[in-house]
Amino acid sequence: MEELSNIIQSDQNTLLSxxxxxQAEIIKTFLASNSNDYLLSADNWLNASTAxxxxxxxxxxxxxxxxxxxxxxxxxxxxxxxQYDEDRKKISDSTDKSQKYIxxxxxxSIGKALGTAGTFIAPVIVLLILSIGKMAINxxxxxxxxxxxxxxxxx
Amino acid sequence: MEITGLDKMIYTVGRITxxxxxxxxxxxxxxxxxxFATASHVTGNDNNNLIIFVSGKTDLTTxxxxxxxQGQTVPATIYKVDPVRDICILKIENEAFSNLQIGGxxxxxxxxxxxxxxxxxxVDGRNILTFQNTVVGAKVLIESSSIKSKHLVLNIQTRxxxxxSPIFRLxxxxxxxxxxxxxxxxxxxxxSLGGVDPHTLHQTTHAVSSEYITKMI
Numbered sequence: 001m002e003e004l005s006n007i008i009q010s011d012q013n014t015l016l017s018x019x020x021x022x023q024a025e026i027i028k029t030f031l032a033s034n035s036n037d038y039l040l041s042a043d044n045w046l047n048a049s050t051a052x053x054x055x056x057x058x059x060x061x062x063x064x065x066x067x068x069x070x071x072x073x074x075x076x077x078x079x080x081x082x083q084y085d086e087d088r089k090k091i092s093d094s095t096d097k098s099q100k101y102i103x104x105x106x107x108x109s110i111g112k113a114l115g116t117a118g119t120f121i122a123p124v125i126v127l128l129i130l131s132i133g134k135m136a137i138n139x140x141x142x143x144x145x146x147x148x149x150x151x152x153x154x155x
Numbered sequence: 156m157e158i159t160g161l162d163k164m165i166y167t168v169g170r171i172t173x174x175x176x177x178x179x180x181x182x183x184x185x186x187x188x189x190x191f192a193t194a195s196h197v198t199g200n201d202n203n204n205l206i207i208f209v210s211g212k213t214d215l216t217t218x219x220x221x222x223x224x225q226g227q228t229v230p231a232t233i234y235k236v237d238p239v240r241d242i243c244i245l246k247i248e249n250e251a252f253s254n255l256q257i258g259g260x261x262x263x264x265x266x267x268x269x270x271x272x273x274x275x276x277x278v279d280g281r282n283i284l285t286f287q288n289t290v291v292g293a294k295v296l297i298e299s300s301s302i303k304s305k306h307l308v309l310n311i312q313t314r315x316x317x318x319x320s321p322i323f324r325l326x327x328x329x330x331x332x333x334x335x336x337x338x339x340x341x342x343x344x345x346x347s348l349g350g351v352d353p354h355t356l357h358q359t360t361h362a363v364s365s366e367y368i369t370k371m372i
Binding site for chain 2: 020021022023026029030033044045046047048049050051052053054055056057058059062065111115116117119120
């Protein structure tokens with residue numbers, strides 16, 4: 001899909017402009033303090049928690065969203081898994097080809113699959129895309145598949 | 156501070172479960188169409204079956220019936236999240252907005268009086284809107300993922316259900332912060348006696364500056 005190929009080829013500033021300004025500001029701070037490490041910055045976002053503060057509400061049994069799980073879903077989205085057929089069609093059928101729209105659709109659909117809000121994971125989706133490093137989608141998908149086969153073989 | 160009408164601005168957030176509505180914390184109506192603020196941990200960043208609970212019987216100028224748990228559920232979705240400051244903005248399908256004046260921690264001095272309005276113990280099913288007043292004990296920077304943000308220390312004990320409660324400057328009802336929790340070394344969770352962490356039994360409540368809410372809406 002041309003739209004998805006284009007988004008992977010986008011530069012950091014373009015991709016960060018596809019999320020809310022307050023989110024981009026936080027991500028830029030993470031990247032500056034982590035020597036531009038995208039994965040570490042993604043963990044910083046997912047694991048953020050106010051220091052020395054007991055929460056006065058919410059659900060204690062809520063499961064955490066892990067970066068690796070998000071990467072697996074992103075792989076399914078980018079590499080043609082049928083689970084995301086409708087979402088990819090939504091992107092290809094839309095007249096809006098902006099990064100903001102595409103990241104929004106990806107975040108909402110992956111968030112739905114993982115039981116979390118799209119707006120929460122959008123910055124992580126951006127960071128994971130940046131971590132692909134402008135590799136061609138097909139090459140990245142083949143590399144991921146190979147890595148999984150090696151892991152399965154070792155287990 | 157005028158308390159009339161606060162019941163039309165401050166509600167509980169909950170989730171519909173097979174056993175009924177589970178109340179999770181407090182939220183308040185913002186000055187933008189259909190938007191409410193609460194703490195991010197109240198919603199767990201999960202949209203599923205999320206609601207705002209409107210009982211219509213939480214007027215602070217009357218007696219609230221503690222046996223009446225009836226009310227309406229209004230579906231809500233997570234509109235924006237800042238996990239670093241523990242803020243979540245909820246959206247409902249309604250054009251209404253409040254006349255809230257939003258400031259921040261810079262608008263209040265240590266020792267100045269504030270009003271806290273929320274639903275202590277709502278996580279236990281008690282849906283009683285409660286006003287507390289105290290003073291700002293300190294202004295502090297608290298870290299989350301290495302980012303330091305402005306917070307207030309309030310000299311009062313707060314209980315589960317109060318996360319997401321708005322904090323008003325008592326002199327003019329300007330919003331200056333939102334409760335996110337109480338101080339506990341290393342996040343607490345070590346000991347629980349009857350569901351209460353003894354580490355939280357003190358008068359050091361943490362509130363995040365509401366200036367960060369302004370950036371999200």
